[in-house]
Amino acid sequence: MAKPKVYVTRKIPETGLEILRAQCDITVYPEALPVPRAELLQEIKDVDGVLTLLTEKVDAEFLDHAPRVKVVSNMAVGFDNIDVKECTRRGIPVGNTPEVLTDTTADMAFTLLLSAARHVGSASRYVLAGKWKTWEPLGFLGYDIHGATLGIIGLGRIGAAVARRARGFNMNILYYDAFPRRDLEPELGLRLVSVDEILAQSDFITVHTPMTPETYHMIGEAQLRKMKPNAVIVNTARGGIIDPKALYKALKEGWIAAAGLDVTEPEPIPMDDPLLTLDNCLIVPHIASASFTTRSEMSAMAARNVLAGIHGERLPTCVNPEVYQK
Numbered sequence: 001m002a003k004p005k006v007y008v009t010r011k012i013p014e015t016g017l018e019i020l021r022a023q024c025d026i027t028v029y030p031e032a033l034p035v036p037r038a039e040l041l042q043e044i045k046d047v048d049g050v051l052t053l054l055t056e057k058v059d060a061e062f063l064d065h066a067p068r069v070k071v072v073s074n075m076a077v078g079f080d081n082i083d084v085k086e087c088t089r090r091g092i093p094v095g096n097t098p099e100v101l102t103d104t105t106a107d108m109a110f111t112l113l114l115s116a117a118r119h120v121g122s123a124s125r126y127v128l129a130g131k132w133k134t135w136e137p138l139g140f141l142g143y144d145i146h147g148a149t150l151g152i153i154g155l156g157r158i159g160a161a162v163a164r165r166a167r168g169f170n171m172n173i174l175y176y177d178a179f180p181r182r183d184l185e186p187e188l189g190l191r192l193v194s195v196d197e198i199l200a201q202s203d204f205i206t207v208h209t210p211m212t213p214e215t216y217h218m219i220g221e222a223q224l225r226k227m228k229p230n231a232v233i234v235n236t237a238r239g240g241i242i243d244p245k246a247l248y249k250a251l252k253e254g255w256i257a258a259a260g261l262d263v264t265e266p267e268p269i270p271m272d273d274p275l276l277t278l279d280n281c282l283i284v285p286h287i288a289s290a291s292f293t294t295r296s297e298m299s300a301m302a303a304r305n306v307l308a309g310i311h312g313e314r315l316p317t318c319v320n321p322e323v324y325q326k
């Protein structure tokens, strides 16, 4: 019997590819940049499963071009690149890769928080530019992390992992989530407050919500104006959660002190984006889950979702379980 066909939209860690190869005929798009849309639509025309990345839009057009596809497996925890409703309507389960990247992503949120507060990016550029002439009593003064107030917007798995790290820095931790996590409050020493209280009281704010129509630009001009002038904002979730034009104004005009961004809107950030001109805006290229171990585990998880889908079994991590109620 012919093996099921699977299209993988980019090179991913071997761990995942090996799991797929054992049972499937796989085609991997070999280039470094995302597969051009026309080529993608051509490649998926007779596949049984697809392993996608957050750079691919999986919408009705995509699904129309993949009439045999039984599973869409995204190698990411976020899935805002996928029209999940449309997949469900067509009876196609969608997989993601939660849990395995939680701590690695929280590590990056904390890295950005520390680095933005202590000017690590701009100070490093200063050294590279040959500007380090002496020890400066007034040079690169930043903000203390220990003892400061951290506001976490969205207390899911990653938000909670950030809180665990913040405890080690003796931070005072506030959080907001539409689904309060009273169970975690004693263990993590958290206090539930409104978003407005987070904005007004926090020295550091980190966002950990999925991107949905409700969270799109939830941090805009009005919210940034409510923050403290020493506030540092961190985003490892999705770029669209913070309005980039408002953020530029806030950083330029000193309404807040600094930003640390793993994600931008759009991605990649255009080289003429004014945020790139600011010393108090530290930007890294969407690498929060990028550790050897985590990316390898993500690839394995995504591969196992593909196999389950093509065998008609329930995906180990499925974002639209309602697909099984039909």
Ligand code: GLV
Binding pocket: 054, 075, 076, 077, 078, 079, 101, 237, 289
């Ligand atoms: C990365 O952003 C992910 O959603 O896994």
